[in-house]
Amino acid sequence: xxxxxxxxxxxxxxxxxxxxxxLRQRLLGQQTFFAQLSPEELILINQNFSETGYEPEDFIYQxxxxxxxxxxxxxxxxxxxxxxxxxxxxxxxxxxxxxFFGSLAVLGTPAYLxxxxxxxxxxVLKISSENFRKILDVYPGVTLKVxxxxxxxxxxxxxxxxxxxSAPVEKRVAVTLLKLADKFGRKRKPGLLIETPLSRENxxxxxxxxxxxxxxxxxxxxxxxxxxxxRQWIAIQDVxxxxxxxx
Amino acid sequence: xxxxxxxxxxxxxxxxxxxxxxLRQRLLGQQTFFAQLSPEELILINQNFSETGYEPEDFIYQxxxxxxxxxxxxxxxxxxxxxxxxxxxxxxxxxxxxxFFGSLAVLGTPAYLxxxxxxxxxxVLKISSENFRKILDVYPGVTLKVxxxxxxxxxxxxxxxxxxxSAPVEKRVAVTLLKLADKFGRKRKPGLLIETPLSRENxxxxxxxxxxxxxxxxxxxxxxxxxxxxRQWIAIQDVxxxxxxxx
DNA sequence: CGGTTTATTGATTCCCGTCAAGCAAGGTGG
DNA sequence: CCACCTTGCTTGACGGGAATCAATAAACCG
Numbered sequence: 001x002x003x004x005x006x007x008x009x010x011x012x013x014x015x016x017x018x019x020x021x022x023l024r025q026r027l028l029g030q031q032t033f034f035a036q037l038s039p040e041e042l043i044l045i046n047q048n049f050s051e052t053g054y055e056p057e058d059f060i061y062q063x064x065x066x067x068x069x070x071x072x073x074x075x076x077x078x079x080x081x082x083x084x085x086x087x088x089x090x091x092x093x094x095x096x097x098x099x100f101f102g103s104l105a106v107l108g109t110p111a112y113l114x115x116x117x118x119x120x121x122x123x124v125l126k127i128s129s130e131n132f133r134k135i136l137d138v139y140p141g142v143t144l145k146v147x148x149x150x151x152x153x154x155x156x157x158x159x160x161x162x163x164x165x166s167a168p169v170e171k172r173v174a175v176t177l178l179k180l181a182d183k184f185g186r187k188r189k190p191g192l193l194i195e196t197p198l199s200r201e202n203x204x205x206x207x208x209x210x211x212x213x214x215x216x217x218x219x220x221x222x223x224x225x226x227x228x229x230x231r232q233w234i235a236i237q238d239v240x241x242x243x244x245x246x247x
Numbered sequence: 248x249x250x251x252x253x254x255x256x257x258x259x260x261x262x263x264x265x266x267x268x269x270l271r272q273r274l275l276g277q278q279t280f281f282a283q284l285s286p287e288e289l290i291l292i293n294q295n296f297s298e299t300g301y302e303p304e305d306f307i308y309q310x311x312x313x314x315x316x317x318x319x320x321x322x323x324x325x326x327x328x329x330x331x332x333x334x335x336x337x338x339x340x341x342x343x344x345x346x347f348f349g350s351l352a353v354l355g356t357p358a359y360l361x362x363x364x365x366x367x368x369x370x371v372l373k374i375s376s377e378n379f380r381k382i383l384d385v386y387p388g389v390t391l392k393v394x395x396x397x398x399x400x401x402x403x404x405x406x407x408x409x410x411x412x413s414a415p416v417e418k419r420v421a422v423t424l425l426k427l428a429d430k431f432g433r434k435r436k437p438g439l440l441i442e443t444p445l446s447r448e449n450x451x452x453x454x455x456x457x458x459x460x461x462x463x464x465x466x467x468x469x470x471x472x473x474x475x476x477x478r479q480w481i482a483i484q485d486v487x488x489x490x491x492x493x494x
Numbered sequence: 495c496g497g498t499t500t501a502t503t504g505a506t507t508c509c510c511g512t513c514a515a516g517c518a519a520g521g522t523g524g
Numbered sequence: 525c526c527a528c529c530t531t532g533c534t535t536g537a538c539g540g541g542a543a544t545c546a547a548t549a550a551a552c553c554g
Binding site: 007168169209210212213216230231232 | 541542543544545550551552
């Protein structure tokens with residue numbers, strides 16, 4: 001077997017993982033539920049956010065922390081997970097620029113149920129629940145967008161539940177890789193590189209499996225030539241075969 | 248073994264499973280996101296809804312149908328599920344009076360992803376997506392409540408995902424029974440009766456298992472005296488033991 | 495270049511899904 | 525009210541997919 005190569009990942013980050021004012025402006029205006037607002041309004045909105053840079057592994061908040069803010073990823077990758085009593089993690093989502101997280105329970109939950117952790121150098125925007133609430137009061141259109149985003153997430157969560165409770169690991173991994181490629185895929189000589197740190201363990205946490213079993217599946221995929229992979233990265237070589245596996 | 252008794256379920260329904268105007272009024276005003284509105288406003292809201300009675304097994308909509316409405320359960324039980332290519336169902340939720348379903352994707356999904364079916368004699372209120380959208384425009388407070396409800400559902404979906412991907416069937420069943428008891432539990436001589444038709448197969452569909460395996464778990468629970476059960480019904484006798492199983 | 499983390503692969507075990515037979519509950523109609 | 529039939533529940537036997545345990549190897553880091 002030929003040796004695995006050095007990681008080909010090139011996630012865009014600015015040093016020191018903070019983002020310029022106009023990057024923020026562009027992000028809010030193009031990739032979030034504020035997209036519909038005018039430049040002047042965006043400037044006002046923007047002032048409600050503060051930003052923080054995170055190193056890989058840094059926690060943004062942890063399960064049990066008091067809910068205080070809503071977050072938006074500006075740069076990097078953020079992972080959301082829950083931890084079982086046995087210390088096993090279940091990965092709920094991997095987020096990229098423009099995606100929000102944290103609780104937007106306006107009345108609801110007093111404490112976060114999940115944990116948010118940077119998976120790469122990241123810049124994260126933060127707004128207090130209060131201020132966000134005020135923005136929603138002023139811009140009903142934004143509220144509808146948020147509602148829509150929530151609706152999509154709920155659908156996605158239901159689909160995950162469906163998948164995990166009705167398909168064998170091989171199919172779960174295939175579906176998960178395709179979803180990740182959809183979100184983080186970048187064209188490459190041949191195939192699609194999934195632009196995020198992605199270990200066997202991460203995949204196991206997403207598919208309700210174990211690192212060993214995922215490794216076996218991944219190894220088989222690679223033997224067949226369907227994917228190309230190394231430590232913490234995977235590229236899909238043959239999308240159509242995986243799609244067939246995923247039905 | 249002593250014989251199982253006749254079903255003790257007594258789900259409240261009016262014949263012919265339609266609901267009176269003032270029941271509708273009370274329901275909307277007390278158990279939904281319209282709770283905050285004044286009686287006058289409620290009357291107006293109420294006029295936007297039409298109602299339909301369903302027999303057990305009747306479909307309210309099916310996966311693939313064009314999204315046109317939002318529904319609210321007035322009476323009875325409604326089950327939401329997805330069906331796999333192999334014909335296996337995955338039960339997403341069991342709903343009682345006051346709970347909404349259908350898509351409220353304001354922009355999003357053109358077709359339902361799941362199927363809604365009456366599980367008992369039911370009365371269901373319906374409002375067109377358009378009119379609901381108009382209501383949201385007029386009452387921002389309602390929109391926030393809806394957002395809140397969605398947020399809770401998303402959390403619940405994530406919890407289900409967590410459970411199914413990290414716990415053995417016995418625990419999954421215990422947790423599921425406790426959740427159902429929370430929602431549909433009615434005090435009974437000893438213990439809590441879960442007031443909804445509930446087959447082994449239903450439980451299997453909720454826990455990502457099979458009717459046979461669920462039956463074995465349930466039988467064991469009964470042998471231990473933790474629950475009492477029969478055809479299509481379950482009553483919890485010892486909540487604390489199940490809670491311990493559920494950690 | 496050691497030390498650490500991640501990935502691979504094999505051996506073994508076991509939970510649970512599948513198949514199958516028999517039984518109990520409930521509904522129907524004579 | 526009791527045969528009869530349908531549907532749901534139980535239980536056993538069996539097999540397989542995947543978890544677990546374990547040892548080695550490759551990639552990365554300072």
